[in-house]
Amino acid sequence: IEALIDDKTKAIFFETLTNPSIDVADIAAITAIAKKHGILTIVDNTVATPVLCRPLEHGVDVVVHSASKYTTGQGLAIGGIMVERHGLVDFIKGNARYPQFNEADESYHGLVYVDVPLPLFTLRARLSLLRDLGAVVSPFNSWLFIQGIETLSLRMREHSRNAQIVAEFLESHPMVKKVNYPGLKSNSNYANAQRYFENGMSSGLLSFEVESFEKAKQIVDATKLFSLVVNIGDSKSIITHPASTTHQQLSNEELVACGVPSGLIRLSIGLEASSDLIDDLAQAFGA
Known part of the structure; x- marks a missing residue:
C-alpha cells in the first residue's frame, strides 16, 4: 500500500472482511501507514458489522456500511451508514490533501467545514454530496433498518456459528480444493480474525x-435450500457463483488476480x- 501513495492520494479504502475472497485486513498496519502520510482511512465494515469488529478502536478515521446487508437482515431496504471518529477535524484541519x-x-455562503464544531466528514457528505445527488434514504427504509438493528447482535452470533460449522464440513469434503473462512485455524486470516473480531467470530x-x-x-x-441471488447478509442462506454473475465481465486471468x-x-x-444447510450442500455435490 505504502508504495502506491503519492501527492494525489486522498484516502486508503479497504474492507475489514473482503467479499468474496474472505480476507481479514490488518487494520493497525494500514492505519499506521495512513497516519505516517497524513491520509484518511475509510473502511467498509459491512460484512463484520459493529457487532464483530469496531474499526474506530483500531485507528480508522471513517467507517461505512451497506445497510442493505446484515443491518436489515432481510435484503428489504437500500441504504448506507457512515460514521467518523472523534477528533477527525483536527486531522483534516490544515491538511493540504483536503482543500x-x-x-x-x-x-x-463561504462556509469552511473545519471551522464547524460538528463531525465534518459526515457533515460535508450530507450538506454537499447528498444535496447535489439526492441519494437520501427514505423514512420507511430507515424504519426497516431500525427493526433490523434490534436483533443484529443475536443474528451475527448465529450467522458466525452456522458459518463455522459449514466451513468445517466443506474443509473435510474431497471435492473442495480450498475453503476461505477466517474462523478455520488452517486459514491464513485466522490470526487477524482473532485479533480484530469479537471472540474470533467471523460473520x-x-x-x-x-x-x-x-x-x-x-x-x-x-442446491435446494440456498437462494440463488447475489445479495449477502440475509436471514436466509444465499449461494452465488461470482464468475458467472457478479464478476462475469472478467477474464480467467483477471478472476485469479x-x-x-x-x-x-x-x-x-x-x-x-x-445440519439442513450441510445436507443441502452434500446432495448438491453428488448431483
Whole structure:
C-alpha cells in the first residue's frame, strides 16, 4: 500500500472482511501507514458489522456500511451508514490533501467545514454530496433498518456459528480444493480474525473452490435450500457463483488476480439449522 501513495492520494479504502475472497485486513498496519502520510482511512465494515469488529478502536478515521446487508437482515431496504471518529477535524484541519474541507464553500455562503464544531466528514457528505445527488434514504427504509438493528447482535452470533460449522464440513469434503473462512485455524486470516473480531467470530460469509467453472455452476444449480441471488447478509442462506454473475465481465486471468477463480462459490450463511444447510450442500455435490 505504502508504495502506491503519492501527492494525489486522498484516502486508503479497504474492507475489514473482503467479499468474496474472505480476507481479514490488518487494520493497525494500514492505519499506521495512513497516519505516517497524513491520509484518511475509510473502511467498509459491512460484512463484520459493529457487532464483530469496531474499526474506530483500531485507528480508522471513517467507517461505512451497506445497510442493505446484515443491518436489515432481510435484503428489504437500500441504504448506507457512515460514521467518523472523534477528533477527525483536527486531522483534516490544515491538511493540504483536503482543500475542500479547509477552503470556503461558496455554495454555503463561504462556509469552511473545519471551522464547524460538528463531525465534518459526515457533515460535508450530507450538506454537499447528498444535496447535489439526492441519494437520501427514505423514512420507511430507515424504519426497516431500525427493526433490523434490534436483533443484529443475536443474528451475527448465529450467522458466525452456522458459518463455522459449514466451513468445517466443506474443509473435510474431497471435492473442495480450498475453503476461505477466517474462523478455520488452517486459514491464513485466522490470526487477524482473532485479533480484530469479537471472540474470533467471523460473520456468515465464506467461499470455497471446486475444480472448475462448470462444476461450480452445477453445484450452485443443484442446491435446494440456498437462494440463488447475489445479495449477502440475509436471514436466509444465499449461494452465488461470482464468475458467472457478479464478476462475469472478467477474464480467467483477471478472476485469479482479484482472488475470485472460476471455480469459486460464495455462501452467505443464514439462520437455518446448520445440519439442513450441510445436507443441502452434500446432495448438491453428488448431483
